[in-house]
Amino acid sequence: MNSDRQPPAQPGQSVFRNWISFIGMVVAIGALFSFLLLYVLDALSKFSNPYVSILTYLGVPAFLIGGILLAFVGAGRERRRRSRGSGPASLQIDLNRPRDRRVLVTFIAGSVVFLLLTAIGSYNAFNFTESVTFCGETCHTVMKPEKTTHDLGPHARVACVECHVGKGVSWFVKSKISGSYQLYSVAFKKYPTPIGTPIRNLRPARETCEECHWPQSFVGNLDRTFNYFQSDASNSPYAIRLLLKIGGSDPRQGPVGGIHWHNLPGNKVEYIATDKERLKIPWVRVTDAQGKVTVFKTKNFTNDVNTMEMRTMDCMDCHNRPSHRYLSPEKAVNQQMALGHIDPTIPWIKTNAVYVLTRPYKTDDEATNAIAAALAAKYPNDSRIQAATATLQQIYAEYFFPEMKANWASYPDNVGHMIWPGCFRCHDGQHKTEDRKTTIKASDCNTCHTILAQGAGDELNQLSPGGQKFIHPGGDLDENPTCTDCHTGGP
Ligand code: HEC
Ligand code: HEC
Ligand code: HEC
Ligand code: HEC
Ligand code: HEC
Ligand code: HEC
Incomplete structure (x- = not known):
């Protein structure tokens, strides 16, 4: 006879009185707790983060349901056990017994620690989704x-x-x-x-950018030098120094106008694009501060504008790549040659560098190896090629992503006009008023930027504040040249 024998289950004793069900219930309560916490954090946070919502409305409820299920599993086992032997409820707590007191204290302490960890975990998960x-x-x-x-x-x-x-x-x-x-x-x-x-x-919406960039405060000009190396044996250098007329819109601080004219308070520029990427813009409407409306369109555009989606121009119509900029192979190589990381005295290096970068590789590793192999084969006894190879491998790693097919050619960049239509989507000399007498202004080479200097060597030291006539290294151009017809950024 066992003196420790417990009394048989009372008929009214809940089948949930077993350890498995208890643990299930603690998990469910923890989940509920975490749900409330995340809900409050989300409500108080600066942004409504979609991933927090996923965590709150999908992740946490999964634990809640899991906990409840566990409670029922425990109950099911308990019922079977009782119906077999009709033994006592498996969970009997008698506070007079020291062992039971210890078990209970441990269980309560464990549950409190669990709830605390849930709170810390939820809070960290919340922060993590914002990172x-x-x-x-x-x-x-x-x-x-x-x-x-x-x-x-x-x-x-x-x-x-x-x-x-x-x-x-x-x-x-x-x-x-x-x-x-x-x-x-x-x-x-x-x-x-x-x-x-x-x-x-x-x-992003325009308000996003204006959290940090206050458009009224743009003033003045930006001086930029664009360095090039041509595709000949000696990689002939050529540079253009441009003064970009960014302009401003606060009359107390400087002249109003310039490139940021489109976003001046009071001005509204609307347009219709005929493609998804918004590269083809045949119709533009300007409403100025006085309420005067002017429509410019290309000659062949006759569609009914009322049936088409109209967009008001904002920061992202020019700065569409403020954060994810993939330099073209031309530009990346020019930059590194100008800095001397690729030695410009290596014959034909400009052409060969752009060529090796633009082969159709399948993975990063394949590209890294193939670039090294191709250059080693082309320049077998040239020690200068090592540094060039390392630089090209780095360019590849930074701007080419074969697994995702992402590179300069996949994403148009609308600031500029050399390899993507950009500003020339509207400023191409083809957009005119109904009577075809007035063209969108700012279509000549010195309106958006002043060409301060161009050429090589000493030519770059002769600055012309009034602007120079553009000299095209690739030969004479038409009156309204479309740079993208010939320049693609690649070979
Ligand atoms: C949280 C603040 C913040 C937000 C939001 C933000 N920017 Fe910026 N932006 C910066 C900072 C900081 C710099 C770097 C300034 C510097 O280096 O002088 C910068 C630089 C820039 C530059 C100059 C880049 C260059 O090459 O010199 C442009 C253009 C720009 N931001 C456009 C945008 C646009 C467009 C948006 C909206 C999509 C945006 N920014 C949103 C903080 C922000
Ligand atoms: C019509 C096209 C256009 C629009 C619209 C436009 N920008 Fe710009 N912005 C430019 C160009 C071009 C530059 C010159 C620098 C460059 O090429 O990145 C520039 C320069 C900047 C700079 C860098 C200024 C500096 O001194 O370095 C910031 C910041 C900037 N823009 C923010 C904005 C914000 C914010 C908006 C929306 C309110 C906006 N831009 C709208 C074309 C535009
Ligand atoms: C300064 C604002 C800014 C920041 C910061 C920013 N992005 Fe973007 N992102 C943009 C804009 C603007 C576009 C839209 C580009 C377009 O329309 O051509 C974009 C596009 C994307 C796209 C669509 C694919 C593409 O390249 O156009 C993805 C994916 C993306 N961003 C992910 C991210 C990730 C991940 C981060 C943080 C590591 C991040 N972005 C940070 C402004 C930003
Ligand atoms: C959606 C069409 C569109 C695009 C894209 C566009 N512009 Fe404009 N821009 C206009 C219109 C319309 C005017 C007003 C022309 C007029 O009144 O004759 C204008 C005016 C200007 C002006 C003259 C402002 C003044 O002081 O009067 C400059 C400079 C300018 N744009 C530069 C740029 C640059 C640089 C880009 C590319 C980064 C660009 N624009 C892209 C439509 C566009
Ligand atoms: C509507 C305004 C506008 C007009 C008109 C314009 N440009 Fe530009 N140009 C820009 C902007 C904006 C950039 C880009 C600056 C940047 O990349 O930061 C640029 C860049 C350039 C560059 C450097 C390109 C590169 O990426 O290497 C050259 C060269 C150039 N322009 C020449 C010309 C010539 C030649 C003409 C006349 C046929 C002309 N531009 C007319 C706005 C204009
Ligand atoms: C008919 C084709 C054609 C058109 C259109 C054209 N280019 Fe070029 N461009 C060339 C050729 C060819 C070269 C010489 C390329 C070389 O040797 O690397 C060249 C060279 C250049 C260079 C010297 C740097 C380099 O890459 O070699 C610049 C800068 C340039 N062009 C700017 C422009 C601008 C800006 C426009 C638009 C206003 C334009 N081009 C329009 C064909 C053209």
């Missing part, structure tokens, strides 16, 4: 191009969510949908390569 690591590295292959270019650009210290997750209710809904869709598409490899752009739901 650049989460956005850029969680789905490593998919976001690698955007993460890499972001880290190299002027916005490296601006978190992804600062631009991509807006404020307000409409953004909440938008980003939640696209956030969940992204998780789904990554999990099931349904994403397109390259990732299409502009992604409407993810595309």
Whole structure:
């Protein structure tokens, strides 16, 4: 006879009185707790982050349901056990017994620690979804191009969510949908390569940029030198020094106008694009501060504008790549040659460098090896080629992403006009008023920028504040040249 024998189960004793069910209940309570915490954090946070919502409305409830299920599993086992032997309820707590007291204290202490850890865990998970690591590295292959270019650009210290997750209710809904869709598409490899752009739901709004950049305060000019090396045996250098007339809109601080004229308070520039990338813009309407409306269009455009989507021009119509800029092979090589990282005295190096960068590689590794092999074969006894090879491999790693098919050619950059239509989408001399008498102004080479100097060597020291006539190294050009007809950024 066992003196420790416990009394048989009372008929009314709940089948939930067993350890498994208790643990299930603690998990469920923890989940509930974490749900409330995340809900409050999300409500208080600056942004409505889609991933927090996923965590709150999908992740945490999964634990809640898991906990409840566990409680029922425990109950089911308990019922079977009782009906077999009709033994006592497996969980009897008698506070008079020291062992039971210890077990109970341990259980309560364990539960409290568990709830605390849940709180800390939820809080950290919340912070993690806002971090650049989460956005850029969680789905490593998919976001690698955007993460890499972001880290190299002027916005490296601006978190992804600062631009991509807006404020307000409409953004909440938008980003939640696209956030969940992204998780789904990554999990099931349904994403397109390259990732299409502009992604409407993810595309920042003008208010986003104006959190940090106050358009009224833009004043003055920006002096930039563009260095080139031509595709001949001696890689002939050529440079153009431009004074970009960014302009401003605060009459107390400087003259009003210039490139940022489009966004002056009071001015409204609307346009219609006939393609998804918004590269073809046949129709533009300007409403100025006095309310005067002017329409400019190309000769062949006769569509009914009322049936077409109209867009008001904002920062992103020019700065569409503020954070993810893929330098063209031409530009990246010119830059590194100008800096001397690729020795410009190696014969034909400009042409060969652009060539090796633009072969159709399948992976980073393949490219790294092939670039080294091709250059070693071309320049067998030239010690200068090692540094050039390393630099080219680095260029490849920073601006080419074969797995995602992302590179300069996949994403148009609208600031400029040399390899993408950019400003020339409207300023090409073809957009005129109905009577075809007036063209959009600012279509000659010295209106948006002044050509201060051009050429090589000493020519670059003779500055012309009034601007020089453009000398095209590739031969004479038409009156309204379309640079993109010949320049692509590649070979
Ligand atoms: C300064 C603002 C800004 C920041 C910061 C930023 N982005 Fe972007 N991102 C943009 C804009 C603008 C576009 C739209 C580009 C377009 O329409 O051509 C974009 C586009 C994208 C796209 C679509 C594909 C593409 O390249 O066009 C992805 C994916 C993306 N960003 C991911 C990220 C990730 C991940 C981070 C953080 C590592 C990040 N972004 C940080 C502004 C930003
Ligand atoms: C959270 C703040 C923040 C936001 C939001 C932000 N930027 Fe910036 N931006 C910066 C900082 C900081 C710099 C670097 C300034 C510097 O280096 O002097 C910068 C630099 C720039 C530059 C100059 C780049 C260059 O090559 O010199 C441009 C253009 C720009 N931002 C456009 C944008 C656009 C367009 C948006 C909206 C999509 C945007 N920014 C959103 C903070 C921000
Ligand atoms: C019509 C095209 C256009 C629009 C619209 C536009 N920008 Fe710019 N912006 C430029 C150009 C061109 C430059 C010269 C620098 C460059 O090439 O990146 C520039 C320069 C800048 C700079 C760098 C200034 C400096 O001194 O380094 C910032 C910041 C900037 N823009 C922010 C904005 C913001 C914010 C908006 C929206 C309110 C905006 N831009 C709208 C074309 C535009
Ligand atoms: C969607 C069409 C469109 C695009 C794209 C565009 N512009 Fe404009 N821009 C206009 C219109 C329209 C005007 C007003 C022309 C007029 O009144 O004759 C204008 C005016 C200007 C002016 C004269 C401002 C003044 O002081 O009067 C400059 C400079 C300018 N744009 C530069 C640029 C640059 C640089 C880019 C590319 C980064 C660019 N624009 C892209 C439509 C556009
Ligand atoms: C509507 C304004 C506008 C007009 C008109 C214009 N440009 Fe530009 N140009 C720009 C802007 C903006 C950039 C880009 C600066 C940058 O990349 O930061 C640029 C860049 C350039 C560059 C350097 C390109 C590169 O990426 O290497 C050259 C060269 C140039 N322009 C020549 C010309 C010539 C020649 C003409 C006359 C046929 C002309 N531009 C007319 C706005 C204009
Ligand atoms: C009919 C074709 C054609 C057109 C249109 C054209 N280019 Fe070129 N361009 C060339 C050729 C060819 C070269 C010589 C390339 C070389 O030797 O590397 C060249 C060279 C250049 C160079 C010297 C740097 C280099 O890459 O070699 C610049 C800068 C340049 N062009 C700017 C422009 C601009 C800006 C426009 C538009 C206003 C333009 N080009 C329009 C064919 C053209």
